[in-house]
Amino acid sequence: MKRALLWLPLLGFAALFLVIASGLFTPAERVVRSAMIGQPLPAFALPPLVPGKAGLASSDFGQGKPRLLNVFASWCAPCVTETPVLLRLKAAGVPIHGIAVRDTEPALQRFLAANGDAYDRIGSDVESRVQLSLGSSGVPESFVIDGKGRIVLQHVSDIRDEDVPAIIAAVKAAQ
Secondary structure, eight states: OHHHHHHHHHHHHHHHHHHHHHHHHSOOOOOOOOTTTTSBOOOOEEOBOSTTSOOEEGGGSOSSOOEEEEEEOTTOHHHHHHHHHHHHHHHTTOOEEEEEESOOHHHHHHHHHHHOOOOSEEEEETTOHHHHHTTOOSSSEEEEEOTTSBEEEEEESOOOGGGHHHHHHHHHHTO
16 A cells, blocks of 8 residues: 555656646647627727827728728737738728727827828727727737628737738628
8 A cells, every 4th residue: 555655646747747748739729709709899989099080989880881990009019010911901992990009199100100001090999998898809900890880700910911811801791
């Protein structure tokens, strides 16, 4: 009996090692999905942040025309990488509205001047309330909103060139 007890710590360590090793070699699902898919946009009204550009409200959606809603920030490095792709989407006829999260007017103006402006409207979400109500887990994150004001697609992370066909198809299907 005493001999069996001597092996118990080694068996416990081996079991712990196997659990940790299996976690390291089994990839986890890293994408956070919004529970809002298929739901109407939550009600919101965000003030403008950039002079000459209107703010953003949920009432701007659901008027028969699908749009891309992009949650971004001037301090976000992947948002800089995403901007040329957003400009290509805009050139392809995709209307894009933005929600600037925890941003300031001077910083956002510098961001738009340096990287380009793909946005028809930009609302200021200083406290991230609208971002959180969308089920957004970070920036950048984009949502395709259909012509009735419902969320039909969520894209977590920056939009890349390889994502463009799927986004354009989702906007067209969301008529």
